[in-house]
Amino acid sequence: MQSQTLHKVMTGLFVPQLKGDGATGLAISLLGAMVMPHNLFLHSALVLSRKVPRSVQGIKEACRFYTIESAFALAVAFLINVSVISVSGAVCSSANLSPEDQISCKDLDLNKASFLLKNVTGRWSSKLFAIALLASGQSSTITGTYAGQYVMQGFLDLRITPWIRNLLTRSLAIIPSLIVAIVGGSAGAGKLIIIASMILSFVLPFALVPLLKFTSCKTKMGPYANSSLITATTWVISSMVMAINTYYLVTGFIKVLLHSGLHTAAIVFAGIFGFGGMLVYLAAIFYLIFRKNRKTTQPLLSDDAELESTGNIASIVTHLPREDITSMQLP
Incomplete structure (x- = not known):
């Protein structure tokens, strides 16, 4: 049984399938x-929070450590998501489900998902699931707050008192969601989560493409630019993300038009505006892709030949103080 489950998990990882109504939208939201x-901006800004020697070797050491940190965090997140999906699939495909659980599996949302842990944790399943949701919500809100801080400083040069900044960013994140939860109830909050996650996927190219171009450009990064293999791999993955987003937008909009029940003239005008908006969306992405990098802004190095001659830069990096990211100001 366990070998069959493992086989199905591995098959799903490397041979993904989108079955059922709305599967593409759920995949995009995931x-x-x-x-x-916004976490792409956050990860880039966090590099500035650690004091490292401004030398060739010092920057390479810092990049290596941050690669390990990011890879570990993403691997843990990946394993958690695989575990959640695997448990859901294993429970809902079981032949011993009660009629109530079968109904929950047909329309599975956050309100009904706690029963998935019932066979393992018993009556504590709902409590543990609530704690997990609270922790994930706090993590998402905190990262959004920090990312907002760096975007405000880096793009808008807007620097305000930390407690005012935290109040503004958290209020902007919580108040709209709270209003939807009060008006629409738990079902409305669940739909809002899916819609917000889908929007994050749609705007992902506007953060991902500039990052890939910047880190792969020798004019910008000099010797720290991505290798050809990493550049090719990341662009292939990014192209797949943009392709599935475009596919969902086009097919989803066509379905809405066909089932809207509007008059022909209204459908034509809606189609013109809708597909016009999609063309603007694609044009903006292509502009970012083909925009030329002309300005040279390679990392500045300090006169630290003495540090490099000691051959002990790794220990120096370890003992340098890390600035509190809540009060860190970008240069």
Whole structure:
């Protein structure tokens, strides 16, 4: 039984299938919820929070350590998501489900998902699931707050008192969601999560493409630019993300038009505006892809030949103080 489950999990990882109504939309929302484009800005900004020697070797050491940190965090997130999906599939495909659980599996949402842990944790399943949701919500809100801080400083040069900044960013994140939860109830909140995650996936190219171009450009990064293999791999993955987003937008909009029940003239005008908006969306992405990098802004190095001659830069990096990211100001 365990070998069959493992086989199905591995098959699902390497041979993905989109079955059922709305499967593509759920896949897009899952992608947006996992990657979260604002976290790309956050990870880049966190590099500035650690004091490292401004030398060639010092920057390479810092890049290596941050690669390990990011890979570990993403691997843990990946394993958690695989575990959640695997448990859901294993429970809902069981032949011994009660009629109530079968109904829950047909329309599975956050309100009904706690029963998935019932066979393992018993009556504590709902409590543990609630704690997990609270923890994930706090993590998402905190990262959004930090990312908002760096975007405000880096793009808008807007620097305000930390407690005011935290109040504004958290209020902007919580108040709209709270209103939807009060008006629409738990069902409305669940739909809002899916819609918000899908929007994150749609805006992902606007954060991902500039990041890939920047880190792969020798004019910008000099010797720290991505290798040809990493560049090719990341662009292939990014192209797949953009392709599935475009596919869902086009097919979803066509379905809405066909089942809208509007008059022919209204459908024509809606189609013009809808597909016009999609063309603008694609044009903006292509502009970012083909925009030329002309300005040279390679990392500045300090006069630290003495540090490099000691051959002990790794220990120096370890003992340098890390600035509190809540009060860190970008240069």
